[in-house]
Amino acid sequence: xxxxxxxxxxxxxxxxxxxxxxxxxxxxxxxxxxxxxxxxxxxxxxxxxxxxxxxxxxxxxxxxxxxxxxxxxxxxxxxxxxxxxxxxxxxxxxxxxxxxxxxxxxxxxxxxxxxxxxxxxxxxxxxxxxxxxxxxxxxxxxxxxxxxxxxxxxxxxxxxxxxxxxxxxxxxxxxxxxxxxxxxxxxxxxxxxxxxxxxxxxxxxxxxxxxxxxxxxxxxxxxxxxxxxxxxxxxxxxxxxxxxxxxxxxxxxxxxxxxxxxxxxxxxxxxxxxxxxxxxxxxxxxxxx
Amino acid sequence: xxxxxxxxxxxxxxxxxxxxxxxxxxxxxxxxxxxxxxxxxxxxxxxxxxxxxxxxxxxxxxxxxxxxxxxxxxxxxxxxxxxxxxxxxxxxxxxxxxxxxxxxxxxxxxxxxxxxxxxxxxxxxxxxxxxxxxxxxxxxxxxxxxxxxxxxxxxxxxxxxxxxxxxxxxxxxxxxxxxxxxxxxxxx
Numbered sequence: 395x396x397x398x399x400x401x402x403x404x405x406x407x408x409x410x411x412x413x414x415x416x417x418x419x420x421x422x423x424x425x426x427x428x429x430x431x432x433x434x435x436x437x438x439x440x441x442x443x444x445x446x447x448x449x450x451x452x453x454x455x456x457x458x459x460x461x462x463x464x465x466x467x468x469x470x471x472x473x474x475x476x477x478x479x480x481x482x483x484x485x486x487x488x489x490x491x492x493x494x495x496x497x498x499x500x501x502x503x504x505x506x507x508x509x510x511x512x513x514x515x516x517x518x519x520x521x522x523x524x525x526x527x528x529x530x531x532x533x534x535x536x537x538x539x540x541x542x543x544x545x546x547x548x549x550x551x552x553x554x555x556x557x558x559x560x561x562x563x564x565x566x567x568x569x570x571x572x573x574x575x576x577x578x579x580x581x582x583x584x585x586x587x588x589x590x591x592x593x594x595x596x597x598x599x600x601x602x603x604x605x606x607x608x609x610x611x612x613x614x615x616x617x618x619x620x621x622x623x624x625x626x627x628x629x630x631x632x633x634x635x636x637x638x639x640x641x642x643x644x645x646x647x648x649x650x651x652x653x654x655x656x657x658x659x660x661x662x663x664x665x666x667x668x669x670x671x672x673x674x675x676x677x678x679x680x681x682x683x
Numbered sequence: 684x685x686x687x688x689x690x691x692x693x694x695x696x697x698x699x700x701x702x703x704x705x706x707x708x709x710x711x712x713x714x715x716x717x718x719x720x721x722x723x724x725x726x727x728x729x730x731x732x733x734x735x736x737x738x739x740x741x742x743x744x745x746x747x748x749x750x751x752x753x754x755x756x757x758x759x760x761x762x763x764x765x766x767x768x769x770x771x772x773x774x775x776x777x778x779x780x781x782x783x784x785x786x787x788x789x790x791x792x793x794x795x796x797x798x799x800x801x802x803x804x805x806x807x808x809x810x811x812x813x814x815x816x817x818x819x820x821x822x823x824x825x826x827x828x829x830x831x832x833x834x835x836x837x838x839x840x841x842x843x844x845x846x847x848x849x850x851x852x853x854x855x856x857x858x859x860x861x862x863x864x865x866x867x868x869x870x871x
Contacts, residue, residue: 425856432863438735438851441814449863465851499700506696510689583697649843655827657835664761664827667768667796671759674796677806681743 423464439466500583726750728822730848736810737855746771746803748822751842755826757800766827769797771805771846773820777812783821783845792820810852818848 402410408419408426418427418434425434433449440448443466452459452467459467655663732744748769756767772792786792797803803822810816824842831838854862 427863430863434856434859434863436813436854436859438853439814499697502700503693503696507689507693510692651839651841651843653839653841654832655837655839657837660829660835660837663837664766664829667766667770667825667827668761670770670794670796671768671798674798674804678798678804681804681806 423461435464437461437464437466442466503583726824726842726844728844728846730818730846732808732818732848733850735851735853738813738852738858739809739811740855741806742808743804743806744808744818745805746822746846748797748801748803748824750800750824752824752826752840753800755828755840759797759800761827764829764831766829767800767825768827769800769803769822769824771795771797771803771820771822773805773818773846775808775810775816776819777814777816779817779819779847786819786821786845787843810850813852813854816850816852818850820846822846 402412404410404419406421408421411418411420411425416425416427417429418425426432427434433451436448437443437450440446443453446453452461461467727749729747730744731747733742736742750769752767756762756765759767759769772794774786774790774792795803795805805818808818822842822844824844826840828838828840
């Protein structure tokens with residue numbers, strides 16, 4: 395334990411560095427010279443903020459901005475607001491995706507049921523009670539006969555739900571209605587699935603609250619970014635796939651190539667390779683001296 | 684009766700629509716630099732090079748490499764009909780936003796050779812731009828089997844692996860100090 399005043403540790407336990415006449419404090423990610431009240435290191439990512447001095451700290455607004463690792467100030471927006479925005483995006487993407495998928499499924503079921511219904515002679519989609527009678531079809535097969543004094547209605551009208559629930563189509567003999575058991579069934583399914591999506595929505599909102607509490611959803615914070623040296627990277631020999639590398643994430647593969655060299659080229663190929671190897675050996679030897 | 688049949692058919696349709704998802708990641712490696720592990724332990728390498736370097740200063744480094752062809756030859760160079768050469772073709776860049784095909788065919792790369800099957804040294808690495816930079820290249824591990832075919836042709840088995848190392852380039856302390864002094868004098 396360090397006691398008394400005869401030591402080099404100042405404010406925040408940071409070490410005072412007087413070697414070589416530097417006279418500055420080693421403040422972890424950067425050095426601070428109290429003589430001129432300046433940081434002595436450039437922000438390594440200073441190129442990303444050209445409107446500011448590369449020696450500033452937190453854009454001269456340390457209350458609002460943080461700089462955990464000396465790379466560049468972060469936290470330009472309220473982290474809670476940022477977390478909310480991210481949460482909303484996730485929410486929209488996930489719930490929207492589920493909703494679209496379910497509606498697509500419901501449509502497919504509806505269309506399938508309709509096709510089956512057509513094969514079975516229009517059981518559900520034309521008769522409320524399921525009488526087995528064929529609907530009256532006019533000269534045009536796609537048109538349903540209209541009631542006297544009303545314009546002719548088409549199946550397309552029925553499909554696009556332009557008709558109100560229970561609207562009668564036809565001439566009264568067929569007693570056909572748009573609403574059917576199948577449509578009710580599909581609607582029920584959609585309601586159930588949409589309810590599920592609502593639950594997912596609630597879960598996402600819970601996650602969003604948690605993120606607010608943590609307050610670390612700052613994509614620009616590089617404090618936890620790993621060093622790219624790594625311990626060891628292992629690959630598989632998948633042939634012919636393009637590796638993709640990105641910050642903090644990489645897909646690297648080894649590509650195996652089996653080729654043939656013509657007899658007349660063998661010596662030149664090997665000589666070329668040997669020359670590069672010799673140069674490497676010479677360079678190593680001269681470096682070791 | 685008909686209603687029941689239709690409902691059963693509908694249920695089958697629903698189950699069919701929610702079928703199994705194809706595994707698109709089969710045969711690929713998703714490597715997170717934080718974890719640095721993989722399912723199959725085959726080719727491995729590690730850069731021994733600084734993460735932070737000074738601008739315009741020359742550095743030396745090396746890659747520790749473990750390849751798949753050690754069973755053919757565990758020494759670089761030629762021995763009888765079997766030769767093994769490991770080379771690293773690389774470039775220094777402040778971006779790696781391009782494909783490995785671009786790296787192999789479209790741009791000029793420097794070449795260094797491994798001095799042993801597990802060490803690829805490289806010298807005089809100098810960065811001229813501040814900020815994030817990369818040593819980006821391809822490790823070309825080749826086994827050359829002369830007279831492998833009856834007609835005198837040589838068989839070449841090559842394993843090519845993209846190897847990238849990220850560095851942060853900063854100004855040297857003397858430059859920083861002089862810049863600060865200049866700015867201070869200017870302000871006074």
